[in-house]
Amino acid sequence: MLIGHQPKEFLLAVEALTVSFDGFKAVNDLSFYVEENEIRVIIGPNGAGKTTVLDLICGKTKATSGSIQFRGKELTKLKENEIVQAGVGRKFQTPSVFVDLTVFENLEISYPRGRTVFGSLAFQRDAAVKDRVQEVAEMIFLKDRLDTYADELSHGQKQWLEIGMLLIQDPDLLMLDEPVAGMSVSERAKTAELLNRIIRDRSVLVIEHDMKFVEDIAHKVTVLHQGQILSEGTMEKVKNDPKVVEVYLGH
Amino acid sequence: MIINSRFFNRSELIGFVSLLLLLVIILPLTLDLFRLNLVAKYLTYAFVGIGLVICWGYGGILSLGQGVFFGLGGYCMAMFLKLEASSVANTKIQSTPGIPDFMDWNQITALPFFWKPFHSLSLTLLAIILVPGVFAFIIGAAMFKRRVGGVYFAIITQAVAAILGILIIGQQGYTGGVNGITDLRTLLGWDIRTDHAKYILYFIEVVLLFGCIIIAQFIRLTKLGRILVAMREQEDRVRFSGYSVANFKIFAFCAAAIFAAIGGAMFTLEVGFMSPSFVGIVPSIEMVIYTAVGGRMSIFGAVYGAMLVNFAKTSLSETFPQLWLFGLGALFIAVVLAFPNGLSGIWADYVQPRIDRLLTSRTRKRGLVVNGAPAE
Secondary structure (H helix, E strand, O other): OOOOOOOOOEEEEEEEEEEEEOOEEEEEEEEEEEEOOOEEEEEOOOOOOHHHHHHHHHOOOOOOEEEEEEOOEEHHHOOHHHHHHHOEEEEOOOOOOOOOOEHHHHHHHHOOOOOOHHHHHHOOOOHHHHHHHHHHHHHOOOHHHOOOEHHHOOHHHHHHHHHHHHHHHOOOEEEEEOOOOOOOHHHHHHHHHHHHHHOOOOEEEEEOOOHHHHHHHOOEEEEEEOOEEEEEEOHHHHHOOHHHHHHHHOO | OOOOOOOOOHHHHHHHHHHHHHHHHHHHHHOOHHHHHHHHHHHHHHHHHHHHHHHHHHOOOOOOOHHHHHHHHHHHHHHHHHHHHOOOOOOOOOOOOOOOHHHHHOOOOOOOHHHHHHHOHHHHHHHHHHHHHHHHHHHHHHHHOOOOOHHHHHHHHHHHHHHHHHHHHHOHHHHOHHHOEOOOOEEOOEEOOOHHHHHHHHHHHHHHHHHHHHHHHHHHHOHHHHHHHHHHHOHHHHHOOOOOHHHHHHHHHHHHHHHHHHHHHHHHHHHOOEOHHHOOHHHHHHHHHHHHHHOOOOHHHHHHHHHHHHHHHHHHHHHOOOOHHHHHHHHHHHHHHHOOOHHHHHHHHHHHHHHHHHHHHHHHHHHHHHHHOOOO
């Protein structure tokens, strides 16, 4: 295949990506490209394969065929932790934080140092770590709650904590799966503000249903339907695409 | 920001000092040698318990095969002692003098190759750590790299315990079979059966136990300890924070295996023999029960759990030999249902708050006195 010859400026190049579960193609011959510092939103009806795409990129699901190039590295051949170390961060749909650890400890675990067994035995909680944790905690509105166990946080605060854990990893590509789902109106506004701040200096891939939120942040929108791209382009273009209106925005 | 950088916090320090007092002063002064030797035997299981706290309590990896590692450590020690007891002079009535008696009974005429390193004490000590460590590494790497975990892992460890038990019994000529390795006498010429030796061995064991407690506490306090807790709750989040979950699990499992092996080696020295009845499924499950009763999140809890359950076992199994196993099972169910954090959980929830209240009120009173003292 000659399509592997893509221009260099793409941060992420997904090409001919297919995954099938017992014959059902959840993602079918999908290709898209994300540039440096681009904010890309993936929308689409339920079961369109949005979360599966993120799972494929971060290595949670193995692709049946196709390639995912990140900065020229083939991600489909790497293990999950190696993909993270390459610079891809992933936030899950349901908040996944460590409830038996404090906010500080949650953030500290995500600090990108001492990630091997013996590295973590020798890991020192030095000033650099403390400062960074403080800094991120302030961004995610949790600076007064560093000693709180994550168990005691509200749903929205847990979401912020997980976003904070990704921030501290400082990934080049940040993938967020419905970051504002299940949040109250005020939490939603705060999250939008938070996301707008953290998406600078990096590329972001977001799955979101909240169209107002999508309009606020998206540079480019990809509409998925039945594992394939239905439409792609600016929000304006996608909104007026009759196919998109029919399968997704219409209802 | 309260970030505790001390090695032990106050309640842990109290736990450490009171255990030290109990084991070093109170028990040796109050118990006769027979009872003290029983305590020494119970404490060998405390090593296993400490390992299980790290592996099961913190890492969430339930191993029902710790008897394997306890046994491997114990057998390594027993092989050394047996070779020393089987000198040519001691075994001249055998058809092949200089080999252990059970080999001679099984028509084996030369020492098998894997027994040869156990002529040397330093190689033996190394083997006590390395054999179980490497074995745990192999099992751990095979299972955790393939993402086998939870109940499946527990069942596999149990199968390994069964296999090793059967193997030892079946290979009578090489292992002493169902009788185990018995009639152990001296360690580098020092008779381990005398009263004096029993005291010395008890104190060596206590020193090793505190060494293991300190190592376990160190592991618990490093970032690795927190990653183990994190892994227990949200394995995927740890993986997607850039860690190889399998490697951390392998580490916890190997650490637990090595602790168990040290306990097994001390068991051989204290009790004077090693047999497959400490390797198989039942002893492995009992070890998990001691840890659960003591509290699987507490290093000190595991030590007390091992002592109390074994004490109960000795006293109750003499009086009600039939009922004991039912009692043990009922105890396990009761602990899991009613007190998932075991004795240490009960201590932390009910006793510790009272002690804290007592201590704070006393310091407050003392503070008043100091303030009230006339200025000079």
